[in-house]
Amino acid sequence: MSNTDVCRDIKELNPLCQILLNKALEEIKAVGINPLVVETYRSQERQNHLYSQGRTLPGNKVTWTQISIHTKRNAVDLVPQRNINGRMTAIWNAKDSETKKIIQIMTKYGFEAGANWTTSPDSPHFQIKRVSAFSKTYSSANTNVYITKVIQKELNEKNNAGLMVDGQWGDNTTNAVNKFLRKLDLEDAGKVSVEILKKLIA
Ligand SMILES: [Zn+2]
Incomplete structure (x- = not known):
């Protein structure tokens, strides 16, 4: 695995963040939603790589920052997935009712929802700011x-x-x-x- 690959392992997150996330995932599943953890911890190398896309590397811009709470082990990207025409499909839609339910439950467990940002909202993104990466x-x-x-x-x-x-x-x-x-x-x-x-x- 290279330093710029995506990581979906919850165990790479801050230990307190893991507790809150696992509890929220439990509740999300209990209401019948199938959550997909898209990304958890992100190395600074990967963040820099993503930042380069659409700037010094080809493609569209995918991030506006080189500083991310993902690198502090306190952020997760999470979307619902559903069976659509026989295929399990990730839903990337802030207006989707299951997405809204995920936002509500994640917020209840202390995550700041990127969906609520007034500038550049990011609906799959949830974070715990101002907490150090390995703090217990x-x-x-x-x-x-x-x-x-x-x-x-x-x-x-x-x-x-x-x-x-x-x-x-x-x-x-x-x-x-x-x-x-x-x-x-x-x-x-x-x-x-x-x-x-x-x-x-x-
Ligand atoms: Zn994110």
Whole structure:
């Protein structure tokens, strides 16, 4: 496999991202949609190669950036596939009802949907920004508004406490994380690890 080949392996993604993606895929399948993971991790070499297309290499432009969250192991491209005239066919259509359902479920699990971008929307693209590639914990120092909202919502349900779901990870959120950790007899370090995230979104 060359450095510019496509990678579809979920296990190449950030460990926290994997948990959220697998949970979302479970739910997508449960509503009867057949999801196709088109791409996960992308090497910088591949990103540069894609950027060259339509610029220094022949073909149409396929990307507008050399900086992608795919290279940070926190992005996935996902489309529905359906049997059309006897052939399993990937659906590349932002207006498709199954595409919209995928966007709704992925958003619920903390992914920012490229479909919602006002400039250059990218409907198969889902990402978790501002989280480092190999990080194994979400915390006030390693999160973004979408992830924080998911964690706050789950903490409200699991702690049965009226935490404001505002996407801002301040002391109240850290305290709520610690309350949840103490219930599990774990050290209250104010961080959501891979194991805790699994328990939160279970
Ligand atoms: Zn993408």
